[in-house]
Amino acid sequence: MIFVQEHDFDPGDEIAKLSAGNTHVGGVCVFVGLVRDFADDGALEAMTLEHYPGMTQKQLEAIEREALERWPLDATVIIHRYGRLQPGERIVLVGAASAHREAAFEACHFLIDWLKTKAPFWKKEQAQGREHWVDAKHTDDAAALRWNKK
Amino acid sequence: MKILYFAWLKEKTKVSEETISLPNGVSDVTGLVAALKARGDGFAEAFANEAIVRVAVNQEHVGFDHAVADGDEVAFFPPVTGG
Numbered sequence: 001m002i003f004v005q006e007h008d009f010d011p012g013d014e015i016a017k018l019s020a021g022n023t024h025v026g027g028v029c030v031f032v033g034l035v036r037d038f039a040d041d042g043a044l045e046a047m048t049l050e051h052y053p054g055m056t057q058k059q060l061e062a063i064e065r066e067a068l069e070r071w072p073l074d075a076t077v078i079i080h081r082y083g084r085l086q087p088g089e090r091i092v093l094v095g096a097a098s099a100h101r102e103a104a105f106e107a108c109h110f111l112i113d114w115l116k117t118k119a120p121f122w123k124k125e126q127a128q129g130r131e132h133w134v135d136a137k138h139t140d141d142a143a144a145l146r147w148n149k150k
Numbered sequence: 151m152k153i154l155y156f157a158w159l160k161e162k163t164k165v166s167e168e169t170i171s172l173p174n175g176v177s178d179v180t181g182l183v184a185a186l187k188a189r190g191d192g193f194a195e196a197f198a199n200e201a202i203v204r205v206a207v208n209q210e211h212v213g214f215d216h217a218v219a220d221g222d223e224v225a226f227f228p229p230v231t232g233g
Contacts, residue, residue, distance in 0.1 A: 033233055049232065050157055051232070052154065052156055052206075052225060052227070054209055055209035055225065058209050059209075080232060091232075091233070092232070092233050112233055115232060115233050116230070116231075116232060117230065118211065118230065119230060119233070120225075120227060121231065121232025122156060122227065122231050122232070123231045124157070133157050133228065133231075134231045135228075135231070136228070136229030136231050
C-alpha cells in the first residue's frame with residue numbers, strides 16, 4: 001500500500017494493519033523516519049518537503065513491486081508525508097510483513113534505501129532564519145547500490 | 151509538450167509548469183536543455199551546471215541522451231532527498 005499525504009500517521013495502526021487477518025505472518029519490520037532538530041548550518045526550525053505527485057506514486061509503486069518480487073512478503077506499506085514539518089515529526093514509514101524475520105528486515109531496509117534515491121521528494125530546511133535545499137548524499141547512493149542485483 | 155520544474159530549478163526559472171511545442175531540431179533531453187538555456191536569465195542559471203540536474207520523461211528517471219517528443223511530460227529537478 002502506498003500513501004503520499006500531508007497529514008501524520010499512527011505507526012501502531014500501521015504495524016497492526018500489516019498482519020491484520022493473516023496468521024501466516026511471523027514478523028513485521030517497520031522503519032520510521034523523523035525530522036531531526038539539526039541542519040548542516042545549525043538548529044533546524046522546520047522543513048518543507050516538495051514532491052512530484054504523479055511520479056511519486058509511480059516510483060513508490062515500482063519500489064514496492066520490486067520488494068514483493070524479491071522477498072516472500074505478506075504485506076508492505078510505504079507512507080511519505082509532504083508539506084511543512086517540525087523537528088520531531090514523522091516524515092516516512094516503510095514496513096514489511098513476512099513469515100520469517102530475515103525477509104521482513106531486508107525488505108524494510110531495501111524499501112527505505114531505494115526510496116531515498118528514487119522517489120521524487122526534495123527537502124528544504126529552514127535554519128538560522130535562512131532556507132536552503134538539502135543536497136543529496138553520496139552515502140545514500142551507496143546504500144541503495146548495495147541492493148542492486150549482482 | 152509539458153515541462154515541469156521542481157525545487158531550486160523551479161525557483162531559478164520562476165516556472166513550475168509550462169506547455170511548449172517541441173523546439174525545431176530537438177530530439178533528446180540534451181537538445182531540449184540547450185533550447186531552454188538559450189532563453190537566458192533564470193533558465194541559463196538553472197541549467198548552468200547540468201551535472202547536478204536530473205530529468206524524468208513521462209515520470210521515469212532517464213539520462214540526458216533520452217529522446218523527447220511532442221506530447222511528452224519532461225521534468226527537471228535536483229537529485230532527490232526524500233525519506
